[in-house]
Amino acid sequence: MIELQNVQKSFDGGMSYAVAEISFKVERGELLGLIGESGSGKTTTLKMINRLEEPNQGQILVNGRNVQDRNPEQLRRNIGYIFQGIGLFPHYSVAQNVAAVPTLLGWDPDRILSRCRDTLELVGLDYADYAERRPDQLSGGQQQRIGVARALAAEPEIMLMDEPFGALDPITRAELQEEFKRIQKNLDLTVIMVTHDMTEALLMADRIAVMKDGEVLQIGTPSELLNNPTHEYVKKLVEMPRRRAEHLERLMHSS
Amino acid sequence: MNENLREQLLLLPEYFQGHLALTLIALTLGIAISIPLGIWATQSPALKRPLLITVSIIQTVPSIAILALVVALLGGQIGLLPAIVALVLYCMLPIVRNTVTGLETIAPDVLEAARGIGMSPRQILTRVRLPLALPVIIAGIRTAAVWTVGLATLSTLVGATSFGNYIFTGLQTRNLVAVTVGSVAAAVMAVALDSIIGGIQWLTENRSQEASSQQFKRARLAVLFGIVAGFSLAAYSLLPKPSADFVIGGKPFTEQYILAGLLAAELQNAGFSVDQRLGLGTDILYEATANGSVDAYVEYSGTIWSNRMRETENPGKEVVLEAAANFLEENDGMVSIGPLGFQNLYTLAMRRDRAEELGIETIDDLLPVARTLIAAGDLEFFGRLEWISLRDTYNIDFAEKLTFSPTLMYAAIDERQVDLIAGYTTDGRIAAYDLKTIEDSRNAILPYDSMLLSSATAAQNPEFMSTLSALVNKISDNAMREANRLVDVDGRSVSDAVAYLQSIIRP
Numbered sequence: 001m002i003e004l005q006n007v008q009k010s011f012d013g014g015m016s017y018a019v020a021e022i023s024f025k026v027e028r029g030e031l032l033g034l035i036g037e038s039g040s041g042k043t044t045t046l047k048m049i050n051r052l053e054e055p056n057q058g059q060i061l062v063n064g065r066n067v068q069d070r071n072p073e074q075l076r077r078n079i080g081y082i083f084q085g086i087g088l089f090p091h092y093s094v095a096q097n098v099a100a101v102p103t104l105l106g107w108d109p110d111r112i113l114s115r116c117r118d119t120l121e122l123v124g125l126d127y128a129d130y131a132e133r134r135p136d137q138l139s140g141g142q143q144q145r146i147g148v149a150r151a152l153a154a155e156p157e158i159m160l161m162d163e164p165f166g167a168l169d170p171i172t173r174a175e176l177q178e179e180f181k182r183i184q185k186n187l188d189l190t191v192i193m194v195t196h197d198m199t200e201a202l203l204m205a206d207r208i209a210v211m212k213d214g215e216v217l218q219i220g221t222p223s224e225l226l227n228n229p230t231h232e233y234v235k236k237l238v239e240m241p242r243r244r245a246e247h248l249e250r251l252m253h254s255s
Numbered sequence: 256m257n258e259n260l261r262e263q264l265l266l267l268p269e270y271f272q273g274h275l276a277l278t279l280i281a282l283t284l285g286i287a288i289s290i291p292l293g294i295w296a297t298q299s300p301a302l303k304r305p306l307l308i309t310v311s312i313i314q315t316v317p318s319i320a321i322l323a324l325v326v327a328l329l330g331g332q333i334g335l336l337p338a339i340v341a342l343v344l345y346c347m348l349p350i351v352r353n354t355v356t357g358l359e360t361i362a363p364d365v366l367e368a369a370r371g372i373g374m375s376p377r378q379i380l381t382r383v384r385l386p387l388a389l390p391v392i393i394a395g396i397r398t399a400a401v402w403t404v405g406l407a408t409l410s411t412l413v414g415a416t417s418f419g420n421y422i423f424t425g426l427q428t429r430n431l432v433a434v435t436v437g438s439v440a441a442a443v444m445a446v447a448l449d450s451i452i453g454g455i456q457w458l459t460e461n462r463s464q465e466a467s468s469q470q471f472k473r474a475r476l477a478v479l480f481g482i483v484a485g486f487s488l489a490a491y492s493l494l495p496k497p498s499a500d501f502v503i504g505g506k507p508f509t510e511q512y513i514l515a516g517l518l519a520a521e522l523q524n525a526g527f528s529v530d531q532r533l534g535l536g537t538d539i540l541y542e543a544t545a546n547g548s549v550d551a552y553v554e555y556s557g558t559i560w561s562n563r564m565r566e567t568e569n570p571g572k573e574v575v576l577e578a579a580a581n582f583l584e585e586n587d588g589m590v591s592i593g594p595l596g597f598q599n600l601y602t603l604a605m606r607r608d609r610a611e612e613l614g615i616e617t618i619d620d621l622l623p624v625a626r627t628l629i630a631a632g633d634l635e636f637f638g639r640l641e642w643i644s645l646r647d648t649y650n651i652d653f654a655e656k657l658t659f660s661p662t663l664m665y666a667a668i669d670e671r672q673v674d675l676i677a678g679y680t681t682d683g684r685i686a687a688y689d690l691k692t693i694e695d696s697r698n699a700i701l702p703y704d705s706m707l708l709s710s711a712t713a714a715q716n717p718e719f720m721s722t723l724s725a726l727v728n729k730i731s732d733n734a735m736r737e738a739n740r741l742v743d744v745d746g747r748s749v750s751d752a753v754a755y756l757q758s759i760i761r762p
Contacts, residue, residue, distance in 0.1 A: 076373035087368025091386045
């Protein structure tokens with residue numbers, strides 16, 4: 001469970017706010033989509049949860065504990081983190097990349113090895129085939145599968161994702177979106193996923209929070225947003241996927 | 256095999272070990288200092304610029320100047336220590352700069368991932384940034400290694416044995432075989448060291464992904480062998496050797512090589528073991544004898560009078576000689592054993608045909624035409640008291656004043672590229688090139704009587720003193736000039752010239 005209470009963040013000492021006093025709650029096992037354009041404050045909001053950024057005001061609770069009371073490194077080791085840049089360690093093999101967090105946590109080698117096998121299988125990669133490869137020998141889609149495996153390896157209950165599939169080609173992206181959704185349901189993960197792609201948010205999220213200029217305009221289920229947008233901006237955001245869906249439907253019925 | 260080449264190759268093991276030890280010690284210390292400094296600089300932006308500027312400035316100071324400064328800072332100590340300090344200072348730039356560059360050019364995504372998964376700053380440094388920067392850092396070390404091998408040749412000038420012994424002795428005594436052997440040896444060592452470090456670089460770039468391949472294993476074996484062999488040889492050369500009874504010093508010109516050889520030969524005949532530290536600068540040699548690192552060398556009265564006593568008058572030969580002897584005994588605790596008998600004065604000289612054409616016998620005769628003439632001196636002459644005294648006494652100046660290494664200076668006057676030179680009275684080349692010396696009738700030029708000096712400790716050994724005292728007043732101007740001529744003009748070896756002097760001393 002993640003809860004933000006009146007969280008504020010300014011990068012210029014209060015002249016302007018990247019995040020202006022927001023509050024919301026994500027329940028256990030829920031996937032919240034955080035959507036908005038560049039500069040809306042969505043990434044900053046995400047990074048405050050694992051303390052890659054520090055809020056100026058307000059508090060953030062993860063599983064009921066204030067993150068400010070926790071050692072930032074310990075906190076991050078217990079929260080999966082996936083981002084568009086992936087950032088696999090180029091000098092590590094695939095297996096070493098996946099084992100990175102369990103190694104930091106000091107797991108014993110046998111447990112790390114069996115967890116690596118399981119996690120790679122979970123993201124659809126064969127351990128024997130991939131374990132000894134280097135990141136630069138993999139395609140973008142394979143790299144992000146490893147990125148997901150690395151984030152899952154230490155069995156976190158919470159995942160933070162920052163446009164995780166943004167750099168992938170459409171087919172790979174769709175595959176990974178579906179697979180991740182399946183994994184999330186199976187493991188009952190609590191997830192916040194930042195995206196600027198409304199279609200992705202509508203398809204994957206249990207609830208969506210729309211951000212603009214540092215504020216949350218509306219938060220609700222995909223159907224609430226589609227049917228009852230409370231802001232003109234939200235209406236505009238859901239308009240495009242809706243029109244495309246209707247268009248596709250007409251095409252399918254016309255044949 | 257050519258006798259000269261054979262003689263040079265006999266020296267190779269000693270010079271090789273000296274050079275290798277200097278290079279490896281300096282490089283190891285340089286790495287040990289520079290990498291932490293580079294890391295520190297990337298952690299603290301306030302430090303980075305000053306640090307990079309400082310190491311760059313060190314690099315711009317001419318290397319000979321750095322050596323001289325380090326010797327001065329260490330209180331006149333010569334040998335391994337000042338050479339290593341100077342080499343360490345010199346090899347820092349490429350290592351520090353590449354460490355900083357390597358650490359700062361890590362992809363931002365990788366750093367974000369490292370933070371995001373919960374690595375501490377220290378873990379990010381040791382597990383991500385340093386391993387990824389390693390190839391760049393090693394490339395810096397390769398550059399430093401090649402520089403250090405090259406610069407280590409200059410260590411000879413502060414009394415540390417290196418391939419520079421070949422080069423400096425060879426240049427001064429016109430022994431091109433020695434110069435070639437020294438240069439080739441240094442080049443081979445540079446290439447070998449570069450290959451070994453290049454091997455390490457290849458291993459770090461290909462580790463684990465090639466860990467099982469034959470090629471990788473062979474390369475690792477070769478590199479390991481190179482490292483172990485290099486360090487063992489260097490360590491071997493540092494083992495305490497039976498230290499010589501006495502150390503003889505000498506400055507970097509032919510006469511001094513011959514005289515040092517003569518002192519060493521005489522002491523060896525008397526049953527002592529002797530080391531020679533050749534090619535040292537005047538101030539370095541004086542300080543080293545004062546603090547006992549050198550036991551004996553030949554100095555010139557005028558040098559002490561002007562360089563040490565800062566006197567500007569010229570009261571005449573006897574007064575200068577006595578004052579210089581008193582000065583070095585009272586001020587620096589050295590002992591003047593006595594004059595060898597010859598003087599090595601600066602003298603102006605011209606081609607004989609040119610002097611006759613212009614009707615020149617004395618410096619006064621030069622005055623009407625001086626401003627149309629091109630003069631040449633060695634690297635220091637026009638900055639010395641002798642020139643200032645000449646200029647002021649005669650109110651003379653020349654159209655151009657060029658500086659040359661002595662060998663090139665004689666070639667230049669022989670080919671009429673210059674009109675007159677400032678040579679030395681004992682230089683065999685004055686006779687060999689048939690130059691006319693121009694008389695200093697107003698005694699503007701200081702007297703330069705050769706003086707045999709010893710350190711305070713050596714002077715307490717009666718046998719040492721009686722052996723060297725036997726040389727006092729035994730070498731005439733003519734004898735010294737002939738000995739110099741044998742080496743400089745006839746291309747004979749220093750030991751031939753020493754044998755010649757011995758035949759004069761004991762007919």
